[in-house]
Amino acid sequence: MMTEVIDTAFFDRDIHRVARDLLGRTLVRRRSDDTRRARIVEVEVYEGQNDAASHARSGEPTDRTWPMFDRPGRIYVYTIYGMYHCLNLRAPSQSGPGAILIRAAAPVEGAGRMAVGRGLIATAERYDATMDSDLLSGPGKLCQALDIGPEMSGEMLGDGMLALEPGEPVCQNDPDSVDSTPRIGLNPDTCGESCRWPWRYIVADSPWTSCRAG
DNA sequence: CGTGTGATGTCT
DNA sequence: GACATCACACGG
Numbered sequence: 001m002m003t004e005v006i007d008t009a010f011f012d013r014d015i016h017r018v019a020r021d022l023l024g025r026t027l028v029r030r031r032s033d034d035t036r037r038a039r040i041v042e043v044e045v046y047e048g049q050n051d052a053a054s055h056a057r058s059g060e061p062t063d064r065t066w067p068m069f070d071r072p073g074r075i076y077v078y079t080i081y082g083m084y085h086c087l088n089l090r091a092p093s094q095s096g097p098g099a100i101l102i103r104a105a106a107p108v109e110g111a112g113r114m115a116v117g118r119g120l121i122a123t124a125e126r127y128d129a130t131m132d133s134d135l136l137s138g139p140g141k142l143c144q145a146l147d148i149g150p151e152m153s154g155e156m157l158g159d160g161m162l163a164l165e166p167g168e169p170v171c172q173n174d175p176d177s178v179d180s181t182p183r184i185g186l187n188p189d190t191c192g193e194s195c196r197w198p199w200r201y202i203v204a205d206s207p208w209t210s211c212r213a214g
Numbered sequence: 215c216g217t218g219t220g221a222t223g224t225c226t
Numbered sequence: 227g228a229c230a231t232c233a234c235a236c237g238g
Contacts, residue, residue: 083221
């Protein structure tokens, strides 16, 4: 098992390059006696004042959104619809602020414990792999499964219990299998043309992404 | 398979 | 009042 950890310099490049390079990387959640690993298969880019869908669209940081304006590699976690959390990683955009939403992943280690975190089963021993493909297929699910909450927001990736390992980078090994689409769940009334920007990056034909057809 | 809706916290 | 969501209910 690869245990090398990616340095935060990884994030100090244009946010779209970083987003593509995240595909295939391994997200690691470590606690005592509990390591969970997941391979990233779907991300979305959110920029700054040019991007009506971004939490940084005002151009000014707030108590919640400041990690989107801070050092590359910061963790930004926010609560959505009162009950779910979304994990983002800070990287710089042309307009300055930015963060990459981690939307979906494939379980690599600790799938049973992830399913317990999701509330799908009571104990990890009861895990049945047939429930796999939806285990991490959305940003809320991913945070439930990896026990990621707003208390982690503002930490540097790698400093605490969440880190990134090299994994198998899709954009280097097989560039043709990186697809891009418009982002998911945006409100057309408030987001305007940014609704159509192809800033969602996925591993083509992966069964682990959200919004799969068939 | 599809669409509709309720749960719920924090922001503007 | 909006929201970068999810699980469940229901109809075909």
